[in-house]
Amino acid sequence: MRLAAYLLPRILAALITLFGVSVLVFLSLRLLPGGYADILLGPFVTPEARAVIAQRYGLDQPLVVQYLRWVWAMLGGDFGVSMVTQRPVIAELLRRAPVTLQLALIALAVALAVGYPLGVISGVRAASRRKRRDFGRVVGAMGASVPDFVLGSVLIFVFSVWSLWFRVGGYVPFGVDPVGNLRTMLLPGLTLSVFGVALILRTTRDAVLRVMTEPHITAAVARGATPGAIIRRHILRNAAIPVVTVVATYFGFLLGGAVIVEVLFSVPGVGLYIFNGLLNRDYAIVQAGVLLAAVVFITINMLADVLYALIDPRVGAAR
Amino acid sequence: MSGVARIARRRLRGDGLTLFGAVSLGCLLFLGIFGPWLPLGDPSRIAAGPRLGAPSAAFLFGTDELGRDFLPRVVQGIRSTFLLSAIAVAITAVIGTLLGMAAGYLGRHTDQIVARGADILFAFPALVAGLLVAAVMGPGQASAITVISIATLPLFIRVVRSVTLGVAGRGFVTAAEVAGASTLRVMVVHLLPNVMGAVMVQLTYALSIGMIIESALSFLGLGVQPPDASLGSLLRQGSAYLTIAPWMVLSSGVVLSLAIMSVNLVGDAARDALEPLKGRPLT
Numbered sequence: 001m002r003l004a005a006y007l008l009p010r011i012l013a014a015l016i017t018l019f020g021v022s023v024l025v026f027l028s029l030r031l032l033p034g035g036y037a038d039i040l041l042g043p044f045v046t047p048e049a050r051a052v053i054a055q056r057y058g059l060d061q062p063l064v065v066q067y068l069r070w071v072w073a074m075l076g077g078d079f080g081v082s083m084v085t086q087r088p089v090i091a092e093l094l095r096r097a098p099v100t101l102q103l104a105l106i107a108l109a110v111a112l113a114v115g116y117p118l119g120v121i122s123g124v125r126a127a128s129r130r131k132r133r134d135f136g137r138v139v140g141a142m143g144a145s146v147p148d149f150v151l152g153s154v155l156i157f158v159f160s161v162w163s164l165w166f167r168v169g170g171y172v173p174f175g176v177d178p179v180g181n182l183r184t185m186l187l188p189g190l191t192l193s194v195f196g197v198a199l200i201l202r203t204t205r206d207a208v209l210r211v212m213t214e215p216h217i218t219a220a221v222a223r224g225a226t227p228g229a230i231i232r233r234h235i236l237r238n239a240a241i242p243v244v245t246v247v248a249t250y251f252g253f254l255l256g257g258a259v260i261v262e263v264l265f266s267v268p269g270v271g272l273y274i275f276n277g278l279l280n281r282d283y284a285i286v287q288a289g290v291l292l293a294a295v296v297f298i299t300i301n302m303l304a305d306v307l308y309a310l311i312d313p314r315v316g317a318a319r
Numbered sequence: 320m321s322g323v324a325r326i327a328r329r330r331l332r333g334d335g336l337t338l339f340g341a342v343s344l345g346c347l348l349f350l351g352i353f354g355p356w357l358p359l360g361d362p363s364r365i366a367a368g369p370r371l372g373a374p375s376a377a378f379l380f381g382t383d384e385l386g387r388d389f390l391p392r393v394v395q396g397i398r399s400t401f402l403l404s405a406i407a408v409a410i411t412a413v414i415g416t417l418l419g420m421a422a423g424y425l426g427r428h429t430d431q432i433v434a435r436g437a438d439i440l441f442a443f444p445a446l447v448a449g450l451l452v453a454a455v456m457g458p459g460q461a462s463a464i465t466v467i468s469i470a471t472l473p474l475f476i477r478v479v480r481s482v483t484l485g486v487a488g489r490g491f492v493t494a495a496e497v498a499g500a501s502t503l504r505v506m507v508v509h510l511l512p513n514v515m516g517a518v519m520v521q522l523t524y525a526l527s528i529g530m531i532i533e534s535a536l537s538f539l540g541l542g543v544q545p546p547d548a549s550l551g552s553l554l555r556q557g558s559a560y561l562t563i564a565p566w567m568v569l570s571s572g573v574v575l576s577l578a579i580m581s582v583n584l585v586g587d588a589a590r591d592a593l594e595p596l597k598g599r600p601l602t
Contacts, residue, residue: 145580
């Protein structure tokens, strides 16, 4: 019951956000210079042809009607048709979604496996009396500062000179050739993970430090508990809560399309599809892609709120 | 002012990383601001040296495919990357602070509308939003500024709103209200000074996010257009010759990373000074 009282406003807020996002995407593409008819037919368009297009696509209707029709079509699974291939956009997006998902999972796994432990160590060290070199700050500062396309370019350079084991480009699905798949996906995944490593490290470090200001840590120290036991029993779990939020936001962004890494490594994922759609002025792709990226982001964050309530019993109880 | 300088000096002593960030930020800003008047050479002079020439004493960063000296190009890039991001973030900071204060202080419907608006903007991954903006506005500096604003506005709104919520309930605000101060006066005289610290910290982070977004968009060819150069567009230019002339990507990439890192380090120091976090030692 309390859980419902906590979750309902959040679900409602997510729905409102979703509505706002859809209106923004809808309006922005109606604002395109020249309008939809010009884009379809090119600049040398006769008024008659324009009228035919306007009628076929319902552009002569009031905006509200157009919007409602658009939403209704999407609820029925119609996200528009690519102008280049004349195939439904949603089919291609769904076909490419697993590629981006794999990339995001690799990046997230690396970011968590490296960032969380480093963050805990760095936080505990920052609180300790002995002044030691705080490598966590160095890693955090560097990871948050080297843009993924810079790192990616350097990696491509290094691995094109000494090919080693990795391969740049030439994606194969995991199901067809697992080793070949990893040879092409690990480099982009690692590139993508660096910002996540820094993000999770810094969040964890702050969370650990914040937990360590609380009285129950002092109490544990006074009881004579060993540092290891305090970290395991009192710090790890409490510090995980803000990390969950950040992980959700990060994962949502990754799923929304790791545009630049996919372009750089020619990984045929969602981001590359949207980018190519833009280059081809195939705006149905851009529209559907941007909308779905935002929908995924909102959904993941809502799920994180649920997870939050499950990890931290105080969340449901306080409201 | 001397107080700020004293605190800054005390913080910098014994903290090599922050010192490094402050010094390199100072150098980069100097290059960015005074670059056009420094004797570094002309960034647009074609055939100043060999085509795709490797770094040498005459051309420290080598030359590009048109024989242009790459060092002044990078300096030009520093200038436009900082400038574009700073313009975008300055505009966003003003709007975000106003909206955040209004949401936190006026509450109720204003709060609901502003908070939802921030959520809506936040739901677009920055570069995906960049593709949409580029589709609508066409590639260029204006779209870059718009994308940076979309990405950083929610950050300002959220931080300012939460700080305002904490301040708005305090005694001096209530006293001002009882004394008959107008809503505008309370916000400008009593709330604004109290949120400024948080805004300054957020400003540095937003600046580094802005630089990342600007260079990413320019790298994709959606931001700064040739013959203008930003660090991102230089990387784009260099990546075509990555294997035969790697110095273009390396020099602009290292400078860009350094620029972002120094802004981040200064931001970290500002945040630590504003809200020191000292955990209890475990032994």
